[in-house]
Amino acid sequence: MVLKQITHLTSIDNLTKEQINFILDKSKQMLNILNSKKTLNICKGKILACLFFEASTRTRLSFEAAMHRLGGNVIGFADASTSSAKKGESLTDTIKTVQNYADIICIRHPLEGSSKLAAKYCKIPIINAGDGGHEHPTQTLMDLFTIMIKKNTISNLKIGLCGDLKFGRTTHSLLQALALFGNEIICISPEELRMPNEIKDKIQNYGGKIFQTENLNEVINKLDILYITRIQKERFISEKEYLRLKGRYILDKKIMSIAPKNLFIMHPLPRVDEINPEIDNDKRCIYFQQAFFGVPVRMAILEIMLKI
Numbered sequence: 001m002v003l004k005q006i007t008h009l010t011s012i013d014n015l016t017k018e019q020i021n022f023i024l025d026k027s028k029q030m031l032n033i034l035n036s037k038k039t040l041n042i043c044k045g046k047i048l049a050c051l052f053f054e055a056s057t058r059t060r061l062s063f064e065a066a067m068h069r070l071g072g073n074v075i076g077f078a079d080a081s082t083s084s085a086k087k088g089e090s091l092t093d094t095i096k097t098v099q100n101y102a103d104i105i106c107i108r109h110p111l112e113g114s115s116k117l118a119a120k121y122c123k124i125p126i127i128n129a130g131d132g133g134h135e136h137p138t139q140t141l142m143d144l145f146t147i148m149i150k151k152n153t154i155s156n157l158k159i160g161l162c163g164d165l166k167f168g169r170t171t172h173s174l175l176q177a178l179a180l181f182g183n184e185i186i187c188i189s190p191e192e193l194r195m196p197n198e199i200k201d202k203i204q205n206y207g208g209k210i211f212q213t214e215n216l217n218e219v220i221n222k223l224d225i226l227y228i229t230r231i232q233k234e235r236f237i238s239e240k241e242y243l244r245l246k247g248r249y250i251l252d253k254k255i256m257s258i259a260p261k262n263l264f265i266m267h268p269l270p271r272v273d274e275i276n277p278e279i280d281n282d283k284r285c286i287y288f289q290q291a292f293f294g295v296p297v298r299m300a301i302l303e304i305m306l307k308i
């Protein structure tokens with residue numbers, strides 16, 4: 001099988017195009033199973049450990065739901081202050097311990113590179129569920145799946161990434177995957193929150209094109225997809241700087257009235273003020289469906305990485 005070699009998923013660049021396509025195909029099968037209300041027990045006897053050193057709603061719960069839907073079990077913590085990290089235990093010691101209790105680990109941690117470090121010391125598969133402001137590869141897989149379901153392709157589209165592109169880890173992973181599949185990407189952000197050069201440099205040899213602007217209104221009419229993100233308050237050193245930049249982009253009825261009829265609005269969630277709930281019922285707003293796709297996509301990832 002094409003994915004047999006995937007041991008850890010710490011960055012989206014661990015995956016080839018073929019492997020991403022394979023995960024998306026498997027996710028479709030999982031979605032069909034979920035929709036038909038069938039139950040699976042292919043992960044019976046397997047244990048997923050969810051180690052969340054940072055806040056989460058969707059990622060943790062959809063990983064847990066995915067494992068339950070596959071018939072497996074889940075252990076872990078949602079709050080690091082209840083774990084031995086509170087007593088000063090190092091991440092690597094936690095990993096060396098938990099690997100003996102589970103078959104696969106998914107980890108969210110505030111330090112960039114933490115999942116890569118964890119993988120170095122771990123004999124079971126590690127999945128990065130967000131490492132600081134660095135990457136969030138499984139979010140990208142569900143973002144790609146959402147685009148595939150809605151547009152029937154993940155190539156040759158014009159996609160706007162908007163908001164906090166400096167600290168927004170979902171956009172760092174997504175940009176790489178979109179470039180790999182030959183899309184045109186328009187990065188829309190205040191100058192202070194631009195996509196980091198090291199992410200842009202990584203994709204030099206990929207097929208996609210990148211443009212940069214601060215002005216959403218100027219480009220919204222050209223887009224197939226607008227992927228908007230919140231300003232990542234917790235990564236700012238200065239509260240004053242956060243307050244100055246927050247509220248820069250807000251989607252509301254007014255802007256939706258000039259936006260293309262076939263434009264889809266995506267958001268990894270949680271939102272703060274960048275999408276007014278008054279547009280939630282607009283057919284173009286697909287962020288809650290995107291969040292639901294976390295379950296089939298993570299079912300596919302778990303099944304593949306557990307090599308079942």
Ligand code: NCD
Nearest residue numbers: 058059130170230268269270
């Ligand atoms: C994102 C994250 O944690 O990076 N949330 C998520 O996993 N769906 C986005 C965010 O927190 O802004």
